[in-house]
Amino acid sequence: MFKLIFRTVIIIVFAMFISMGLAVWKGGEPFRWIGEKTVNAGRTIQGFGDYIDGVRNRSQQIKKTYDAIKETLAPEKGPAEDKKQ
Numbered sequence: 001m002f003k004l005i006f007r008t009v010i011i012i013v014f015a016m017f018i019s020m021g022l023a024v025w026k027g028g029e030p031f032r033w034i035g036e037k038t039v040n041a042g043r044t045i046q047g048f049g050d051y052i053d054g055v056r057n058r059s060q061q062i063k064k065t066y067d068a069i070k071e072t073l074a075p076e077k078g079p080a081e082d083k084k085q
Contacts, residue, residue: 022030
């Protein structure tokens with residue numbers, strides 16, 4: 001168990017040194033690329049969220065219109081009319 005924890009810590013430390021080395025050697029270019037892709041993904045997700053909000057608003061408007069038309073064509077029976085049948 002100790003060997004597993006020790007190896008995991010060594011791998012994490014090694015990955016951190018490699019990342020810092022790349023940042024210095026390449027001038028941060030790989031990290032800029034990751035940052036640009038993250039920003040693009042965020043914009044795409046935001047656009048999708050706006051689309052879903054639009055669909056939700058339209059569905060609520062359609063439901064209200066449907067209920068209004070339904071009430072106009074066939075008004076609901078009151079409690080007194082239900083007992084007669």
